[in-house]
Amino acid sequence: MTTPPRxxxxxAHPNPSSLNHALARAATEALEEGGVRVDLHDLxxxxxxxRLSAGEIATHASDDAVVEAHVRELRAADALVVIHPVWFDQPPAILSGWVQRVxxxxxxxxxxxxxxxxxxxPAQDALVVTTQNAPYVPPDALDRYWRSFVLPAVGIDDAERIALGPVVASDGATRRGWLEDVAARCDALAGRLTARA
Ligand SMILES: Cc1cc2nc3c(=O)[nH]c(=O)nc-3n(C[C@H](O)[C@H](O)[C@H](O)COP(=O)(O)O)c2cc1C
Structure with missing residues (x-):
């Protein structure tokens, strides 16, 4: 039996009832239905x-077992999916810190x-899903952060990004459409990964 892609x-959102968490559930479900193992972290x-420590900067190793476990999962992943709100044109601090440490x-x-x-x-694919209230005008600060900096640095040159919004004025039908869009993209991602496995 072959091992499923990961x-x-x-x-990265503090409210489990938020749109962000609904998007994460839709993504997880679609990936798992597509035969993928999902290592999910609700940060x-x-x-x-x-908080990146002085020791981590000096040694590129951590005495925090959680960080070491995340590094192992990152190195074992066939693709990354990141879901977060835009806060002051940036990812939430908890996610920036994850990037800085992991x-x-x-x-x-x-x-x-x-x-x-x-x-x-080894990962060649990434999907970044963000939510915001301002209109999305590409390329924005999050495109520069994820698609031009962090992901190319690790070897993912053509990451997919969807910027959903404005959230504050959205109705139920619009949100359902966003959930379906994310599920469809994750289904397609699962298809690509299982075809490669
Ligand atoms: C601290 C904070 C900063 C925010 N900064 C921005 C921003 O820079 N641009 C923007 O479009 N929306 C901004 N927002 C709005 C959020 O992006 C929006 O509330 C969120 O994406 C909605 O998703 P949710 O329903 O899952 O919380 C900000 C919200 C908070 C709480």
Missing amino acids: VLLLV YREGFDP VREGDAFEHAPEGGFRGLL
Whole structure:
């Protein structure tokens, strides 16, 4: 029996009743139905500590077992799915801290001799789902953060991004449409990953 492909899925929102969590549930369900193993982290519920330590900067290792476990999952993932609200044009601090501690040199990327980064992850696919209230005008700060910086650094050059909004004025039908869109994209991702496995 072949082992199923793995997706590391992060959701960063403090309210389990939020749209963000509904999106994470829709994504998880579609991926699992598509035959993918989902390593899901609800960073707020788990109380992920976003504070990078001086020791971690110096050694690229952590005495926090949670960070080491996340690094192992990141290195084992065939794809990443990240779901978060836009807060002051940035990811929530808990997620920025996750990136700073887990997407670390020596495991996720290395410095290339010619400058820039060389990705060390096997994952080739990523889907970033964000929610916001302002109109989305691409490329925005989150495109630059995820699609131009963090994900190419680890070797994912063409990440998918969907910017959902405005959330504050959205009705039930619009939200259902967003959930279906995310589920369809995760279904397609699962199809690509299982075809490759
Ligand atoms: C601290 C904070 C900062 C925010 N900053 C922005 C922002 O920069 N741009 C924007 O469009 N919406 C901003 N918002 C609105 C959120 O993005 C919006 O409430 C969220 O995406 C809705 O998703 P939810 O229903 O899952 O909470 C902000 C909200 C909070 C709480």
